[in-house]
Amino acid sequence: MTVIDSLDRPDVPAMQASASAAIEVSHLVKVYKTARAVDDISFAVPRGSVTGLLGGNGAGKTTTIAMIMGLVLPTAGRISVLGHPMPQQRADVLGRINFESPYVDMPSRLTVRQNLTVFGRLYAVPDLQGRIAELAADLDLTDFLDRASGKLSAGQKTRVALAKALINRPELLLLDEPTASLDPDTADWIRSHLERYRKRRGASILLASHNMLEVERMCDRVVIMKRGRIEDDDTPAAIMARYNRASLEEVFLDVARGRARDAES
DSSP: OOHHHHHTOTTSOOOOOOTTEEEEEEEEEEEETTEEEEEEEEEEEETTOEEEEEOOTTSSHHHHHHHHTTSSOOSEEEEEETTEEETTTGGGTGGGEEEEOTTSOOOTTSBHHHHHHHHHHHTTOTTHHHHHHHHHHHTTOGGGTTSBGGGOOHHHHHHHHHHHHHTTOOSEEEEESTTTTOOHHHHHHHHHHHHHHHHHHTOEEEEEOSOHHHHHHHOSEEEEEETTEEEEEEOHHHHHHHTTOSSHHHHHHHHHTTOOOGGGO
């Protein structure tokens, strides 16, 4: 039975998700005409953890994240976010999650402060100006709070995007290439801030990234996708051992080029 079918049938019970999981995905499928962008995948993101979602272009990562957020309806399968079935109970979840990607631009003519004010109002953030001041101090935005967003450097835009993602103090963060195109120092600074936020708030993170060193550093678990299916799902150390590789980058290349795992070769 598809999720779309269950939305229209009151006799279908809602998904009962595990209280320990921030995200649960079960037999998820998304078909566009004849193309299966996501093909029967299942995985979980434990609360308080960082889970990496890896795969080359066209692997299905972005579509999976869009379905988790309730922006795209699945063709089949079930999704639970913070204990609520999606998209049926989307209204109970959206205020507790947020998304960040350097590929999503904010209105360029608005200042940083104005953009954060708009997003803060969307989330009904209490003491919004106080929260913006707090984020400006934490993320070193104070010097350009009143500068137009379109006139910021790449590193400044990334910090503002992170401020937007944290403005509602989310329990769950979905991150799509959060440090893309950044110099190593700025990227390390962003990762360190995310790690501190997760530990301080007990937040959960789903991280889609092509930066394998970033994934090795941050992730407790890694889900590797290829052509819409899950190729592997385990801790970074276990996956590297299974492929007999010294780094996730080498594993990524093995998966992308169709080389078998060491235990299967």
